[in-house]
Amino acid sequence: MAKQSKSKKPIKTNVSIRTNATNTWCPGCYNFQILAGVQNFLENQMKMGKNRDDFSIVSGIGCNSKIFDYINLGGLNSLHGRVIPACIGIKVAKPSQNVFGFSGDGDSYAEGMEHLIHAARYNSNFKYIVHNNQVFALTIAEPTPVTEKGYKDKTTPKGVKLAPMNPIKLMLAAGASFVARVFADVNQVQQVLEEAQKHKGFAFIEVIQPCIIFHADAGYKDKLYNLQKSGHNKADLKAAMEKAEEWDYNGVKTGTKIPVGIFYQNDNKPVFEELI
Amino acid sequence: MRFNIIIGGKAGQGPNIVTEVVSQGLVSAGYHAFYAREYESLIRGGHNYNTLTFSLIATRSNQSKIDILVCLDDNTEKVHKENLKKNAIVLKYKEPKENMHYAGALYKILGLDFRILENQLRKLKNLDENLREARKGFNDETRSLGIEKPQNSNTGFKLINGNHGISEGAIKSGLQYYYSYPMTPATPVMMMLGDMMMEKDAKHKVIELESEIAVVIATLGSSLMGARAMCGTSGGGFDLMTEGLSMAGQAEIPIVIYLSSRPGPSTGLATYSSQGDLDLALYSGHGEFNRVVIAPGDALESAELTNQGFYFSQKFRTPVILLGDKNLAESKSVVETEPKIIEIINSITSMEKFNSYEHNEAGIAIEDAETTAKNFDRRAKIGKEIAREAQKFEMYKIHGNKNSKNLIIGWGSTKGAILDAMHDGNIDAKFLQILYLEPFPEKILDELKKANKILIVENNATSQLSKLIATKTGFIIEDKNKILRYDGRAFFSDELAEEIKRRMR
Numbered sequence: 001m002a003k004q005s006k007s008k009k010p011i012k013t014n015v016s017i018r019t020n021a022t023n024t025w026c027p028g029c030y031n032f033q034i035l036a037g038v039q040n041f042l043e044n045q046m047k048m049g050k051n052r053d054d055f056s057i058v059s060g061i062g063c064n065s066k067i068f069d070y071i072n073l074g075g076l077n078s079l080h081g082r083v084i085p086a087c088i089g090i091k092v093a094k095p096s097q098n099v100f101g102f103s104g105d106g107d108s109y110a111e112g113m114e115h116l117i118h119a120a121r122y123n124s125n126f127k128y129i130v131h132n133n134q135v136f137a138l139t140i141a142e143p144t145p146v147t148e149k150g151y152k153d154k155t156t157p158k159g160v161k162l163a164p165m166n167p168i169k170l171m172l173a174a175g176a177s178f179v180a181r182v183f184a185d186v187n188q189v190q191q192v193l194e195e196a197q198k199h200k201g202f203a204f205i206e207v208i209q210p211c212i213i214f215h216a217d218a219g220y221k222d223k224l225y226n227l228q229k230s231g232h233n234k235a236d237l238k239a240a241m242e243k244a245e246e247w248d249y250n251g252v253k254t255g256t257k258i259p260v261g262i263f264y265q266n267d268n269k270p271v272f273e274e275l276i
Numbered sequence: 277m278r279f280n281i282i283i284g285g286k287a288g289q290g291p292n293i294v295t296e297v298v299s300q301g302l303v304s305a306g307y308h309a310f311y312a313r314e315y316e317s318l319i320r321g322g323h324n325y326n327t328l329t330f331s332l333i334a335t336r337s338n339q340s341k342i343d344i345l346v347c348l349d350d351n352t353e354k355v356h357k358e359n360l361k362k363n364a365i366v367l368k369y370k371e372p373k374e375n376m377h378y379a380g381a382l383y384k385i386l387g388l389d390f391r392i393l394e395n396q397l398r399k400l401k402n403l404d405e406n407l408r409e410a411r412k413g414f415n416d417e418t419r420s421l422g423i424e425k426p427q428n429s430n431t432g433f434k435l436i437n438g439n440h441g442i443s444e445g446a447i448k449s450g451l452q453y454y455y456s457y458p459m460t461p462a463t464p465v466m467m468m469l470g471d472m473m474m475e476k477d478a479k480h481k482v483i484e485l486e487s488e489i490a491v492v493i494a495t496l497g498s499s500l501m502g503a504r505a506m507c508g509t510s511g512g513g514f515d516l517m518t519e520g521l522s523m524a525g526q527a528e529i530p531i532v533i534y535l536s537s538r539p540g541p542s543t544g545l546a547t548y549s550s551q552g553d554l555d556l557a558l559y560s561g562h563g564e565f566n567r568v569v570i571a572p573g574d575a576l577e578s579a580e581l582t583n584q585g586f587y588f589s590q591k592f593r594t595p596v597i598l599l600g601d602k603n604l605a606e607s608k609s610v611v612e613t614e615p616k617i618i619e620i621i622n623s624i625t626s627m628e629k630f631n632s633y634e635h636n637e638a639g640i641a642i643e644d645a646e647t648t649a650k651n652f653d654r655r656a657k658i659g660k661e662i663a664r665e666a667q668k669f670e671m672y673k674i675h676g677n678k679n680s681k682n683l684i685i686g687w688g689s690t691k692g693a694i695l696d697a698m699h700d701g702n703i704d705a706k707f708l709q710i711l712y713l714e715p716f717p718e719k720i721l722d723e724l725k726k727a728n729k730i731l732i733v734e735n736n737a738t739s740q741l742s743k744l745i746a747t748k749t750g751f752i753i754e755d756k757n758k759i760l761r762y763d764g765r766a767f768f769s770d771e772l773a774e775e776i777k778r779r780m781r
Binding site (some may be wrong): 092 | 497523631
């Protein structure tokens, strides 16, 4: 009998969490902030004695998902919209695995929406990061379900007529047990991952990540305020829903306030892989 | 001599359970039996019926004419009376009875020992009530079919269907996770594996997710962790899975997908049978990648080919499509031996990066021309290795008279009807059953060249196997030599025998 067919080398476990793949994000892209936050988080985990083989990474398709190539962990660079079922498959096969899914607003809120809603219901214990730049960047500037009204590109010359959806509200309504939003800032990303890591269950983390080429920062940074510092009770679903309604993703106006931090956390919801 | 019983009634009246206890009784008594289910896509009412064919000789299909018609409702007689043989027995009552009343009467008509029925009923709920009804039916019935009895009742025969064979083959291959979204006629595998999950020492789990898309991707997720995972669906669900199939091809992740066909296009006939998805199994998914497509012809082959499917998927990190149809999936027939099971060695033993992008050895996306072309060449080489490895297995089987100049070709679930037709019609022919559709046993060309007369039998409208044979061997089978049935129903062996003889003249 012939040797087992293997196309790839196994991941070496004694080298850096970073790969030597050429980074192809635009210079100055906010994704670098997210990547640095994720790397810092992972390196901290390793320092704390975790084994790299206990971590897996899954990504979709889009600028965000290139992160798969830049983090030296096993896993799958999946299809557009199909990050969540791959994460579930990994968790089912090995419930103790620390699984991190990376996706964009395209593959979370458009193509993969069915999986997102069910992920909140299943509560499989993995961490799910949405790089929300409010645009299909890699295919050159088309609007997504979270693009603000009036946004114009070549495909939508009359401007977007539909109001953007509010993913935070959606996740709260769908029963997600951990719902957070941060801005694409290395420290904010690292901190929220550390909180999410302590959470047992599905963690939904949206990262506001302005696209500097196609969807420039509308001044979000100046509108942010931290939920935890403002005394928000993350165990209170009703309060979380009210906080979620403070910003509708439809651009910024005078007086706009964008809450960041953990909207909601419930550690008592049963986990999918323990229920099947 | 074969005998045919139709047991019909409304959905909910229990024609299935009557058929089951009667056919199990026949098998316990030493007969060969085969039964197929015909049912409509509804839960209560309508007209559902099962055709049970039994004999002292091997029986793997139904015939068209009826010896006993069991009418659980009035409509059954109306629908089927034109197919009654002369002197056929019609079992009906002025007022409908409890279903086990009919079973008791049938046992009497068939000359079966009531104690066998009692044993069957012990496996069901409501023993006292069922037993009372069955005994009344048995005692009140006076007619008899007057048939020869088997000499040996201790045959050890098992009466199982293709779905059972697939479940058994999967478990014997070390199945850990079966992902699925319900779709007829693949659903019973999900149900059967669900039942088996409750057994002591069960090592597998059945997981239902929100769509076939989620199902195929999650199967790949478990598989890339080194787990043995499988999913199953019918044509419509398989359409949704094809992006995952293509990813399995690029990322080289092992996966076994059970595709149980029903007539399309689209929703088609949801609860009937077809071999219309061979092209789908062979050519679905975008891009060029390796795959294995295998098609069992009966319950025993279902178990063996499921096992071989796991073997190929693991060894070559390739998608494997196990192709069946409703006729294979849901028809029960006698299995006389245990399946041959081979050992499977896991291909993934450590953490790796898998990528839907073209990628380098580290699993990192690449775009350069050289690596891209090299990857295609490397995958082509694996394709050749798969083809070489497949030759160690029975890629096709030759049945019947091996020296005959008449050749009948078939694949999948038509096997039973072809074998029974050849036997009953005293047809001098060699039957070439193709089990491996991809890689394809190209050396069948020798058989094609040797034959004077070639007939191909398929349950589809365009003779998809003929197209494949032409593609792979250059051999063209003429339209006049294609016996095709595409009305959602399986071949009856008596009608098929007549048709084969007519075409051979």
